[in-house]
Amino acid sequence: MSRTIQPAPVRKVLTVPATPQRAFEVFTAGFDRWWPRSHTIGKSALKEAVLEPRAGGRWYGIDDDGSETEWGDVLVWEPPGRLVLAWRIGADWQYHADLLTEVEVRFTEQSGGITRVDFEHRLLERMGDAAAALREAIDGPGGWTSILQNYADVVRAG
Amino acid sequence: MANRHLAFKALADATRREVFERLAAGPKAVGELAEELPVTRPAVSQHLKALKSAGLVTERREGTRRVYQIDPAGLGHMRAWLDQFWDGALAAFQAEVIRTATPESKHERRSKKK
Secondary structure, X not given: OXXXXXXXXXXXXXXXXOOHHXXXXXXXXXXXXXXXXXXXXXXXXXXXXXXXXXXXXXXXEEEOOOOEEEEEEEEEEEOOOEEEEEEOEOOOOOEOOOOOEEEEEEEEEEOOOEEEEEEEEEOHHHHHHHHHHHHHHHHXXXXXXXXXXXXXXXXXXX | OOOOOHHHHHHHOHHHHHHHHHHHOOOEEHHHHHHHXXXXXXXXXXXXXXXXXXXXXXXXXXXXXXEEEEOOOOHHHHHHHHHHHHHHHXXXXXXXXXXXXXXXXXXXXXXXXX
């Protein structure tokens, strides 16, 4: 079956007790202070999370062993109202330079010193290619299925 | 705000997770699911409705039947996972904004609430 379903974007809305300026600042410059340490695709523990504060800047993790794991880059840098990040991690949890899914964060001032944060992670259907490639690697010729088949054959022959 | 946690909540229910997992094995109609599971047909329909609004399954018509399926590329799982991933990340962001709020803004907020 080759039918592909388009997954809906992941959307979140939250409010924070701050001006849009400060909310944007904490989100970007303060990125390392709040990004959960469990949220990494690196092989060792996450030591630092970096979001370079400019369009074209990178966002990435630095692991305990000093190695960097790429997540993507900054597509739109419009403080204090809007930030768009490229998330280039596929369903296989690997970085793919040519995979583009978008994370948009908008900061809107509300009354009473509150900022509304509208979050959206979209174009998730593009991860399907990476997911299919991964499944192929596992199930296809040369993948685990055939390796295990070879093993089973050897055992049976023995 | 209505969509918040939707995918996560949809899969938090054990029966609904069971429905989702059955569909992961292949597309099925409501009646088929009701036969396989110890729940009534209307209950299955309710679970499917919740899964559908969470973006985890889709439906299509096949003659007089409605057939439900998850994304064959496994993106339903991925989406559900990302949904929780971002819940965690954004909750941490929110906590950090509150933690670093100036005493004035905290005070402001308190007096506004009165």
